[in-house]
Each structure stands twice: as C-alpha cells, then as structure tokens.
Amino acid sequence: AQSVTQLDSQVPVFEEAPVELRCNYSSSVSVYLFWYVQYPNQGLQLLLKYLSGSTLVKGINGFEAEFNKSQTSFHLRKPSVHISDTAEYFCAVSENTGGFKTIFGAGTRLFVKA
Amino acid sequence: SQTIHQWPATLVQPVGSPLSLECTVEGTSNPNLYWYRQAAGRGLQLLFYSVGIGQISSEVPQNLSASRPQDRQFILSSKKLLLSDSGFYLCAWSGTGGDYGYTFGSGTRLTVV
Numbered sequence: 428a429q430s431v432t433q434l435d436s437q438v439p440v441f442e443e444a445p446v447e448l449r450c451n452y453s454s455s456v457s458v459y460l461f462w463y464v465q466y467p468n469q470g471l472q473l474l475l476k477y478l479s480g481s482t483l484v485k486g487i488n489g490f491e492a493e494f495n496k497s498q499t500s501f502h503l504r505k506p507s508v509h510i511s512d513t514a515e516y517f518c519a520v521s522e523n524t525g526g527f528k529t530i531f532g533a534g535t536r537l538f539v540k541a
Numbered sequence: 542s543q544t545i546h547q548w549p550a551t552l553v554q555p556v557g558s559p560l561s562l563e564c565t566v567e568g569t570s571n572p573n574l575y576w577y578r579q580a581a582g583r584g585l586q587l588l589f590y591s592v593g594i595g596q597i598s599s600e601v602p603q604n605l606s607a608s609r610p611q612d613r614q615f616i617l618s619s620k621k622l623l624l625s626d627s628g629f630y631l632c633a634w635s636g637t638g639g640d641y642g643y644t645f646g647s648g649t650r651l652t653v654v
Binding site: 461463468469470471472473476517519528529530531532533534 | 547577583584585587590629631633635642643644645646647648650
C-alpha cells in the first residue's frame with residue numbers, strides 16, 4: 428500500500444521569498460503524484476500533477492514540483508511567494524495500476540508574512 | 542464543464558440526531574465518488590468511495606454510511622450522530638484510472654453539540 432509523508436506541518440516564509448514544501452511517498456508500484464491547495468473553509472483545488480515524462484511539472488499560481496524517483500520525493504516549490512499563497516497544501520499519491528484511491532498527506536500550512 | 546455541488550455548507554446537529562449530506566456532480570458520467578473527513582489540523586481521511594451506482598466501499602468502521610442512488614449523486618448519512626463525528630466533510634469525484642486527480646466540493650462544516 429502507498430503512503431505519503433509531508434515533512435513539515437508548518438512553513439512560515441516572508442513575502443517574495445522562495446519556498447519548498449517537502450513530500451515523500453512510499454509505494455511498491457508506479458504512482459501518480461499530486462499537489463492540492465486548500466484555502467480556509469474551502470475544498471481542495473488541484474495545483475499540479477505528475478503522471479509520466481518530464482520530472483519537472485508546472486502548475487497553477489506559479490508553483491512547480493519535481494519528481495525524484497530515487498528519493499521517492501515530490502517537493503513543491505515557488506520562487507517568490509505572495510500573501511495570497513497562505514493556505515494548506517496537500518501532497519497525494521495514487522497507484523498507477525488502474526486503481527482509483529488516492530492517499531493524502533497530513534498537509535503543510537504555508538504562512539506568508541509581509 | 543464538470544461541476545460538483547455539496548450542501549449544506551454548515552450544519553450544527555445535536556448528539557443522537559440523524560445526518561444526511563448530499564453531493565451531486567454535473568457534466569460527467571460514471572464518475573468515481575468519494576467522501577472524506579478532515580478533522581481540525583489534520584489531513585484527509587477517506588471514509589467511502591464508489592465506482593458505480595449502488596457500489597459503496599467503506600474505508601473505516603464508523604457511525605456513518607454512504608449511498609449512491611444515482612450515477613452522479615452521493616449521500617453521506619448517519620442514524621445517530623456522535624460528538625466525534627464533528628469535522629469538515631468533503632465530497633470529491635474523479636475519472637477512472639487514477640490519473641485525473643480529484644475535483645472537490647466546497648465542503649460541509651459539521652458540528653455535533
């Protein structure tokens with residue numbers, strides 16, 4: 428069975444600084460990887476996904492993530508954050524076996540300070 | 542385009558009362574449907590998923606049940622709510638195959654008092 432670990436529960440950062448939110452996964456088969464963002468009292472919104480091909484994937488709002496198979500990681504990055512990026516971010520994995528269940532990490536709270 | 546509707550947005554219910562949360566999807570057919578619960582400060586816990594009408598799989602034993610009476614309708618229910626049922630409930634849908642990602646509803650904040 429797959430699992431997801433988000434290494435930081437909270438990440439405070441100043442506006443316009445770069446940020447990296449870390450995610451490691453475990454699975455015995457090939458996987459699809461996702462990052463979602465959740466603003467307060469809202470549902471989750473898909474930021475980006477890795478299915479195959481290029482290991483660097485770009486998403487909405489200037490975010491990107493890099494898939495590293497050897498380190499089983501899928502870290503999320505943004506070169507310059509804005510106050511509006513303050514939100515909860517979830518890493519998720521689903522197995523590439525025609526299945527349909529996605530496992531979510533516990534989330535990382537990104538807090539952007541002025 | 543596909544949309545997902547979830548209601549109500551907030552709900553305050555007394556202990557021992559019944560519960561019914563509804564989720565409907567538009568613009569797609571035969572979606573996979575999911576109910577998640579998000580406790581304060583914690584991640585998402587998968588409660589139920591469904592790959593077709595009348596097909597429900599439960600991930601954790603609990604006080605809740607789910608039903609899918611129509612292709613694009615997913616209902617979360619309880620006969621008697623417990624305090625521990627409080628949380629933020631999210632409905633989601635996906636295509637088959639696991640590679641589409643999920644589209645989430647806006648959630649229901651349930652407080653059991």
